[in-house]
Amino acid sequence: MKTWLVKSEPNVWSWDMHREKGTAPWTDVRNYQAANNMKAMKKGDRAFFYHSNIGREVVGILEVAKEAYPDPAAPSHHFVLVDFKTVKPLKKFVTLAQIKETKALADIALIRQSRLSVMPITAKEWDIICKMGGL
DNA sequence: GCCAACGTTGGC
DNA sequence: GCCAACGTTGGC
16 A cells, blocks of 8 residues: 645645545646656555645545546546545644654655645655654 | 746747 | 746745
């Protein structure tokens, strides 16, 4: 099982909106690197849900319910959707500031590639953030 | 509101 | 294929 992190601005698509639906597609990715990461996701993989811009914190855990399939809203066939179901929220949200303060997370893609919206997370980084989140 | 990082576009 | 101009993301 691989682990990932996906970013969304909560005023557009928030953790609460996703939890209300249970399972929902991850939409509007229009960046090749992010799309390639989505294509590499397998059913059962887990992903952190991160609120960008407003909040700037990891708020919950998603699981891949359906692997990448063509995005009907995309003008070309290059971009895809992945369906995620919500697993559980973190007990304590983990803020970007906390992540930056944590030496063991210095190389996390969230910091290194700040504009990338779908990124892989190492097993070590996953465990650390889960612990910081009270899980 | 500003700006750094970085992806995309288009002229050459 | 290079690179300047421009647009977008996202932190501050």
